[in-house]
Amino acid sequence: MTQIIDGKLISLQIQDEIAAEVKIIKANGGKTPHLAAVLVGNDGASETYVGAKVKACEKIGFKSTLVKLEAATTEQELLHIIDGLNNDTDIDGYIVQLPLPKHINEHNIVEAIAPQKDVDGFHPQNIGRMALNLPTYLPATPYGIMQLLERYKIDTAGKHCVVIGRSHIVGSPMSILMARNTNPGNCTVTMCHSRTANLKEFTLKADILIVALGKAEFVTADMVKDGVVVVDVGITRVPSTETKSGFKLLGDVKYDEVSAKSSFITPVPGGVGPMTIASLLMNTLKASRREVYK
Numbered sequence: 001m002t003q004i005i006d007g008k009l010i011s012l013q014i015q016d017e018i019a020a021e022v023k024i025i026k027a028n029g030g031k032t033p034h035l036a037a038v039l040v041g042n043d044g045a046s047e048t049y050v051g052a053k054v055k056a057c058e059k060i061g062f063k064s065t066l067v068k069l070e071a072a073t074t075e076q077e078l079l080h081i082i083d084g085l086n087n088d089t090d091i092d093g094y095i096v097q098l099p100l101p102k103h104i105n106e107h108n109i110v111e112a113i114a115p116q117k118d119v120d121g122f123h124p125q126n127i128g129r130m131a132l133n134l135p136t137y138l139p140a141t142p143y144g145i146m147q148l149l150e151r152y153k154i155d156t157a158g159k160h161c162v163v164i165g166r167s168h169i170v171g172s173p174m175s176i177l178m179a180r181n182t183n184p185g186n187c188t189v190t191m192c193h194s195r196t197a198n199l200k201e202f203t204l205k206a207d208i209l210i211v212a213l214g215k216a217e218f219v220t221a222d223m224v225k226d227g228v229v230v231v232d233v234g235i236t237r238v239p240s241t242e243t244k245s246g247f248k249l250l251g252d253v254k255y256d257e258v259s260a261k262s263s264f265i266t267p268v269p270g271g272v273g274p275m276t277i278a279s280l281l282m283n284t285l286k287a288s289r290r291e292v293y294k
C-alpha cells in the first residue's frame with residue numbers, strides 16, 4: 001500500500017513543537033529567538049516567501065525583523081546592512097532572500113553572512129560542516145526532506161538512493177546527506193544530472209528516488225521499480241482550467257502512475273514544499289540556543 005508523506009502535517013507538527021519550546025524559554029526568562037529576513041527589490045514570489053516566513057515566526061512566538069530594500073540597492077550597501085546584522089546581538093539568525101538583483105554578486109553576499117547566523121545554511125563553512133558531519137545549519141529543503149524521512153521512519157540504511165539534480169540548494173546537499181553515516185542516511189548514493197547517460201537504468205535501481213530537476217511530470221512509472229520511496233522536490237506552475245487561480249502546481253514526478261508503484265511518496269503540493277519554513281524555524285531555534293556555534 002502506498003503511504004503519502006504529508007509535509008503539511010509534519011511542518012505544522014514541527015511548528016507546534018517549536019512554539020511549545022518558545023513558551024518554555026519565555027517562561028524561564030530566556031531570550032526570544034529572533035529571525036531577520038532581508039528582501040531586495042519587488043519580486044512577487046520572493047515577497048510571498050518572505051511574508052510567509054515572517055508570519056510563521058509570529059505564529060510560533062519568535063521575534064522577526066523584515067529589512068526591505070529597494071531593487072537599486074548596491075552590493076556595497078547590502079554588505080553594509082549585512083555587517084550590521086552580523087553585529088546585532090539581538091538577532092540570532094537571518095536570511096537574505098534569493099535571487100538577488102543581477103547587479104549584486106550572490107556569492108559575495110552569502111560569504112559575508114556570519115556562519116553562526118546563516119540559518120539558510122548556504123555559507124561555504126556550513127556546507128563544509130555538513131559534508132564533515134559536524135553540527136551545522138542544513139539548507140532548508142534538504143533538512144525538510146531528512147525530517148520527512150525520519151518522521152515517517154523510512155528505512156534508509158544500505159538502500160540505493162538515486163538523486164536527480166545537482167543544484168547547490170537541493171540535489172547536491174541531498175546526495176551528501178543521504179550518504180553520511182547517519183539515520184536517515186547510510187545509503188549508497190547515485191547522483192544524476194542532465195549529462196547522465198541512460199538515466200532510466202539508474203532510476204530503475206533506486207530504492208529511494210529524490211527528484212529535483214524542475215521538469216513537470218518527468219519521472220514516469222516505467223522509470224521506477226515497485227516499492228520505491230519517492231521524494232518529489234519539483235514545483236512547476238502550469239496553466240489550468242481546473243483552478244480558480246488559473247494555474248496549478250506540478251511536481252517532477254507523474255504522481256498518479258508513479259504513486260501506484262511506490263511504498264512512500266511526497267505529493268506536490270503538500271509534500272516537500274511546506275517543510276521549508278519548518279526547517280528555517282528549526283535552524284533559528286538552534287541559532288538562538290547556540291547549538292551549532294557555542
Ligand code: NAP
Nearest residue numbers: 141165166167170193194195212213214233234235272273
Ligand atoms: P536547478 O538549479 O535548475 O537544478 C536542476 C538540476 O536538474 C541540475 O543539476 C540539472 O543538471 C538537472 N537536470 C535538468 N534536466 C535534467 C534531465 N533531463 N535529466 C537529469 N537531470 C537533469 O533546480 P533546483 O533549484 O535544484 O530545483 C529543482 C526543482 O525543485 C524546481 O522545480 C524547483 O522549483 C524545485 N524546488 C522546490 C523546493 C521546495 O521547497 N519544494 C525548493 C527548491 C527547489 P545540470 O547540473 O547538468 O544542469
